[in-house]
Amino acid sequence: MPEFMDVHHDMVGITTEALGEAHQADLALQDGEGVNFKHAWADPESGRVWCLSEGPDADAVRRVHERAGHPAAEIYPVPVQA
Amino acid sequence: MPEFMDVHHDMVGITTEALGEAHQADLALQDGEGVNFKHAWADPESGRVWCLSEGPDADAVRRVHERAGHPAAEIYPVPVQA
Numbered sequence: 001m002p003e004f005m006d007v008h009h010d011m012v013g014i015t016t017e018a019l020g021e022a023h024q025a026d027l028a029l030q031d032g033e034g035v036n037f038k039h040a041w042a043d044p045e046s047g048r049v050w051c052l053s054e055g056p057d058a059d060a061v062r063r064v065h066e067r068a069g070h071p072a073a074e075i076y077p078v079p080v081q082a
Numbered sequence: 083m084p085e086f087m088d089v090h091h092d093m094v095g096i097t098t099e100a101l102g103e104a105h106q107a108d109l110a111l112q113d114g115e116g117v118n119f120k121h122a123w124a125d126p127e128s129g130r131v132w133c134l135s136e137g138p139d140a141d142a143v144r145r146v147h148e149r150a151g152h153p154a155a156e157i158y159p160v161p162v163q164a
Contacts, residue, residue, distance in 0.1 A: 014162055078125055081101070082105035
């Protein structure tokens, strides 16, 4: 299954609790799209959040984040890893 | 130990072999800075590469990447995770 890294730009001040709630919202919606959100990393100062997922394509990842109310600014496939 | 996500912008066309070599160059240099590069994800089409590390501070991460010959464009602490 392809993996994707997506980036959010606008989450300044995000807390562990808020990221956990956002991640749970993704998990609750992902099955309908065949997506699996694996991990999220956040920098509250810059507002950047990165989410690693696997799924059929980037549009499926995009739809889960949109329905959860926090659309991603960027989504990239990450077929090369080390 | 704090964790960091850094971003490279200029690695269009990167292959699994080239990312592996770049990652090994980081691993060979990281001990002197007390840094541990944990994983790297790359999108050959956009040239974006993300590296997850832990270390004492962002400058230590920056120095390892610079000495390895592939300076990061951005480095962020990621204290909030899910």
